[in-house]
Amino acid sequence: MELIKTFVMSPKFNRLITYLIIINAILIGLETSPQLYTQYHSFFVTIDMIILAIFTIEVALKIIVLKKAFFQNSWNIFDFIIVIGSVILYSTPFVSVLRIFRVLRVFRTITTVPTLRRIVAALFMAIPTISSVLLIMAIIFYVYAVIGTSFYREISPEYFGDLFLSTVTLFQIFTLESWASGIFRPIFDQAPSSWFYFISFIIITTFIMINLIVGEIVNNAQKISDSVEEETEEIKKDTHEIKELRKEIQEIKQLLISKEKHRP
Structure with missing residues (x-):
């Protein structure tokens, strides 16, 4: 469990999710071109399913790791609604609603970039x-x-x-x-x-x-x-205090070792 937590909360994993969100946003934009979408339809669908699967796994892992604490964060709830909404509506006839959820995935960039979260928080405070x-x-x-x-x-x-x-x-x-x-x-x-x-x-x-x-x-x-x-x-x-404490503990160990050596 600790290994999963370290992996999910690591900066590298967050960067990966950010890159996937950007890729997803670019693909959604490209799909608005009828010619491109018709020509590469299977490619778009496959990549979209892979990205959605990764997003779903990410949310699931965070829920497993954080448990109730996951739903105490408004940004996590935002991610949860978008991802779950996309999953539920994926195989339904509600295409227009699904498109809205797919576009809303772009907003997940806010949840992965701290500076954007600060700006949005400042906006809500105002x-x-x-x-x-x-x-x-x-x-x-x-x-x-x-x-x-x-x-x-x-x-x-x-x-x-x-x-x-x-x-x-x-x-x-x-x-x-x-x-x-x-x-x-x-x-x-x-x-x-x-x-x-x-x-x-x-x-x-x-x-x-x-x-x-x-x-x-x-x-x-x-x-x-x-x-x-x-x-x-x-x-x-x-x-700094922890480093100082470690240094002091190390010095105490050295003194104890030195005393043991000089003891008859």
Whole structure:
């Protein structure tokens, strides 16, 4: 059992799984080409079955080694659902659902790369703050949609004809996609004061609010990195102490051997 645990938890085994995930992702991408898929259908199916079999064995071995502890880790549960879902649906007629599970296997890269896990963890930690920011943004969108509909409905009915169209238009402006030439300029020609409406909206939503979200995620990522560094430092200290203890034990052994030699 200890040998299996050492093998499953080894960096080499994790690297192998990561490479297989990348290969699987490339194959899924290649399968979207009808010509390639038709020509090499048997090859794609065989490789996919082999990779799925390895993933299944990996999960099974981890469950055997970790037992209940396996399901206490959310990343392990994520892996388990994807792999088991792929296995159960493989020989069923639910092809579209199976394709979703096969594509989801690509997300397993996150579980095998520590830096990606930290980024995702930072994103989840930021959800409460992001939710508050999104609520503020929703209020801002609503207020600006009402103002835009009231002032520019007659000038540009295709963009500000009603509340829904105004909201969609504001989302396009928020993404900065063709907002100046397509939306702003025609309205500005008839309503010169509209520059304040558009520019204030862009500054508030695109620059300020998005920076708040990014800043929160970066802040959480830094907290996680600091925590990892602290844990690493503690491990280094413990390792140093163990080395010192071994050295002292070795010196004591040498003294005892020396005394035994000089004893009459």
